[in-house]
Amino acid sequence: MIPTSHELTTLISIPERGPYGDNKYRGNYAGDVLIKLIGFLQANGIAAPYVYDPMEGGMTSRDVCSSLNLPYVGSDIHQGFDVVGDDLHDTGFDLCILHYPYWNMIDYAHDLPEELQKKDMSRMEWKELSRR
Incomplete structure (x- = not known):
């Protein structure tokens, strides 16, 4: 359900996580x-x-777009996609939603091959990340 108010601000408050x-x-x-x-x-x-x-993780964006019958492409490190080094598949998207990883708090790639673990942004040092 699309909200009736289409005002967009720099702060969006969503008190509940929701079903997605x-x-x-x-x-x-x-x-x-x-x-x-x-x-x-x-x-x-x-x-x-x-x-x-490009970092769909728990598939929230996929679920939202599916429920609204909108065109969608998602990628994730768990599918082998490296958001820092790979091409972002720019094919005319109207919106790219990127929820950055919680740096140094959640180990997203612990169950992945070592090659992908090195590409996990949550594991990178800030200086390394800023050079990319």
Whole structure:
């Protein structure tokens, strides 16, 4: 359900996590954040925004777009995608939603091969990340 207010501010407060995504996946975001952004785009003439999430993790963005019948592409380190070094598949997206990892708090890649563990942004030192 798209909210009736299409005002967009720099602060969005969503008190509840909502039904989107896997709530067991640490670090996911409330799907209503994306719903508000989509509502803003729709109110400004983009009827069916094409959404990309390069770090989809718990699949919140995928679930939101599926529920709204919107075109969507998602990638994640668990699918072998390196958000720092790989091409972001720019094919004319209207919205790229990127919820950065919680640096040094959640080890997202602990169950992945060592090559991918080295590419996990939550493990990088700040200086290394800023050089990329």
